[in-house]
Amino acid sequence: MGFKLITEELITTMAAAAKNSSRRRSLYTFHEANTDKVHRLLNIIQPDSYLRPHKHTTPDKVEVVVLLKGELAVVEFAEDGRVMTNIVLSAGQAPYVLEIEPNTWHTFIALESDTAVYLVTEGPWYPASHKVLADWSPEETDIAGAEKYLAGLRQELMLY
Numbered sequence: 001m002g003f004k005l006i007t008e009e010l011i012t013t014m015a016a017a018a019k020n021s022s023r024r025r026s027l028y029t030f031h032e033a034n035t036d037k038v039h040r041l042l043n044i045i046q047p048d049s050y051l052r053p054h055k056h057t058t059p060d061k062v063e064v065v066v067l068l069k070g071e072l073a074v075v076e077f078a079e080d081g082r083v084m085t086n087i088v089l090s091a092g093q094a095p096y097v098l099e100i101e102p103n104t105w106h107t108f109i110a111l112e113s114d115t116a117v118y119l120v121t122e123g124p125w126y127p128a129s130h131k132v133l134a135d136w137s138p139e140e141t142d143i144a145g146a147e148k149y150l151a152g153l154r155q156e157l158m159l160y
Contacts, residue, residue: 004030006042006118011069014044015114023140024049025110031125039125043117045072045110050146053077053107053134060102061122061130067091070115073159074098077105081136086157091116105134109150109159 010028017026024046031039045051053075056063065074067089075086088111089098100106108117121130138145154160 006068006116010042011044011114011116014042015116018044018046018049018114025051031123033125033127036123036125039119039121039123039130041119042068043108043119045070045108045115045117046113047110047115048147048150049110050138050140050150051107051109052140052146053081053105053137054131055103055105055134056100056121056131057103058126058129058132059122062102063100063106064120065089065098065100065108066096066118066120068116068118070110070112072115072117073109073111073157074100075107075109075153075157076100077107077134079105081105081134083153083156088159107137107153109153109157111159 014026014028018024026044028042030041069091072089073086076084078084087098138149140146
């Protein structure tokens with residue numbers, strides 16, 4: 001079959017994995033690392049998941065965000081980490097697709113359980129260089145710092 005599908009069954013399976021993950025999210029990749037010209041993945045995110053702010057630079061890459069299920073805040077930051085803007089996407093409501101320009105610091109905050117996001121960037125995908133992490137934000141392994149940072153973002157943006 002020449003098709004790859006995102007089905008309700010796949011989302012349900014990935015949502016269960018996200019709920020059981022220490023990172024509170026799960027990824028399903030449709031691309032082959034290091035070879036595919038387009039990087040495509042399904043990301044299921046729980047509301048308490050911290051995605052460290054980052055940008056795509058190698059080479060400059062546009063990131064396309066398609067919300068399939070739930071509600072998602074996409075936050076843009078200045079170079080120093082100040083919040084510049086945010087937009088909330090709701091599944092089934094316009095806007096339907098968001099493009100993030102290259103070299104834009106950003107993060108995602110799930111506002112509903114089992115939020116399902118389809119992400120597309122230019123490839124090939126090299127795990128070590130596909131994004132630059134913001135040094136002004138806590139590392140994902142810093143659980144207490146990440147929780148505090150995420151709570152602060154939610155409060156600043158009134159995302160309860």
